[in-house]
Amino acid sequence: MPLPPLAAIRAFEAAARHANFTKAATELGMTQAAVSYQIKLLEDVLGTPVFLRQNRRVTLTRAGRRLAGPTTEAFDLLRDAYTAPDDDMTLTISTLVTLASNWLAPRVGRFQMAHPQIAVRMSTEAHSVDFKSEEFDVAIRYGDGQWPGLRAHEVMPVAFTPMISPTLLEQYGPLHDPAELMRLPFIDPEDRNIAFWLDEAGISDRPAKANAPIMIGAQTGEAAAAIAGHGVAFLNPAFFRIELETGRLIQPFDQVSTDGKSYWLVYPESRRHNLKIVAFRKWVLAEAVADQ
Amino acid sequence: MPLPPLAAIRAFEAAARHANFTKAATELGMTQAAVSYQIKLLEDVLGTPVFLRQNRRVTLTRAGRRLAGPTTEAFDLLRDAYTAPDDDMTLTISTLVTLASNWLAPRVGRFQMAHPQIAVRMSTEAHSVDFKSEEFDVAIRYGDGQWPGLRAHEVMPVAFTPMISPTLLEQYGPLHDPAELMRLPFIDPEDRNIAFWLDEAGISDRPAKANAPIMIGAQTGEAAAAIAGHGVAFLNPAFFRIELETGRLIQPFDQVSTDGKSYWLVYPESRRHNLKIVAFRKWVLAEAVADQ
DNA sequence: GGCATTGATAAACCTAGCTTATGAATGGAT
DNA sequence: ATCCATTCATAAGCTAGGTTTATCAATGCC
Structure with missing residues (x-):
């Protein structure tokens, strides 16, 4: 057995609360005629009046009183639930x-x-x-x-630039020209970003690196390896500001590239x-x- | 702050219960597309998804879970109230x-x-x-x-026929012809029904009755007066079957008239x-x- | 006695909400 | 692996439910 139309139930709920169709209509933002229509519809569906129409006022019938309680309770639940501020913070x-x-x-x-x-x-x-x-x-x-x-x-x-440890820099001597970088081991030679940087630096002579990648993908790991002096890591300077400031990592060239x-x-x-x-x-x- | 459309809430309630739009649609007697539409509408209004769409299944979000409880509770209340048999017996x-x-x-x-x-x-x-x-x-x-x-x-x-007490009948002698009735006192001479009976009996000679009416309107009172022998009462034989059967009242003529x-x-x-x-x-x- | 207020009702209109049709994705069975 | 069944999403189109507008009847109140 299906519920009566919900619009009718809602109109009834408001009307029962106010004992007044006009006020119910105002609350619901519709006209008194619409409330009257919905109440009548509800009564048709139920097969029993829910309001007694007395002179300029309406009163709940027994059937109406029986329904009004649970109905208002139900709508209170809905109102509480749906108008509560989004408390999931x-x-x-x-x-x-x-x-x-x-x-x-x-x-x-x-x-x-x-x-x-x-x-x-x-x-x-x-x-x-x-x-x-x-x-x-x-x-x-x-x-x-x-x-x-x-x-x-x-x-x-997504920016990157070569970084090395002070120890490594000491070991390979000062780097003045980007091309000199090629003498150093790369921590992850297969890092596709390297090409962007080398291209931008105008370095076309790129001997294959012998060493297997130490770290793949995880920039933090590469950084750790670089700090340990294992080679050159192409890192985002924004991510390693502290390391650069404290000198644990050195950025030999100003050039910072991106992959677009x-x-x-x-x-x-x-x-x-x-x-x-x-x-x-x-x-x-x-x-x-x-x-x- | 108004509630979201009730149709959307209803669809949500069923969908949440089944965790399945298609089953919800079946329950609500509508198509899966309609449920999908209503859920989407609800999510638009709320500004937050209530379901996660996963492969061939839907799961409530946190927001959905927060709403599902009170919503089902509310609809349970409504279903209980509106589908309860009319227990006002x-x-x-x-x-x-x-x-x-x-x-x-x-x-x-x-x-x-x-x-x-x-x-x-x-x-x-x-x-x-x-x-x-x-x-x-x-x-x-x-x-x-x-x-x-x-x-x-x-x-x-509404039928009536003259009735009198046995005492009165004895006193006024046997009544063979309706015209003889006019000799008897009428308990309520102003009873408008009398004319119908007399018309039908073909009695045109109707001397005014002197006696003031004993009872007006209440047939039970007239009957009591008739039983007491105070005169003729025009009564509905259906109402005084017992009195007729027990002989406390006598119906002198078969003719029963009505006022239409x-x-x-x-x-x-x-x-x-x-x-x-x-x-x-x-x-x-x-x-x-x-x-x- | 006139006015304000309430609910009922008829007519007309419009859009919310439904269906139909189709697609995309995928889990499961064979 | 492949096919099929099932699920939800989406677009388009239609219809009737629900609304407004307008008006009336009744009556409580000043």
């Missing part, structure tokens, strides 16, 4: 491991300081998160910023007004700007 | 005093025997009850059966399928037939 971020460990993680504490009510849950994902099937508020992606259905904000370009791609903050277009997301977006972009 | 009858006291009251016990779950509340009203402003299930009315919006079943014609009107069982057209009303209608009409 957990911001879930899907990040790329490199950006997360070298840039975001050290800074995210400041975001929490600024927004103490927002808890942050960071998750580093190997694959590109699909907002439709996984529950993330925002993600950091690598690419060109074109993802249909998603809004993307550029956080920073960037890191992007992305989230579903439809959630662009979500408070948590707005707050995080503003914070991230400000951090990125301040970083340059 | 009190049949409220508005009757005319004459029919009530002389015919209905003595018989209504049998109705209750036949329908033990139905309580009967009879009320004798001076005015014709308005179903729109007063809470009655059925009424007995006097008239021609034409009341807009009401369904009317003829219970019995009847007693009718009436109730709102819209409630013609109500269980209580159907039961009572069947019973009353069967009683009336058995009575003839």
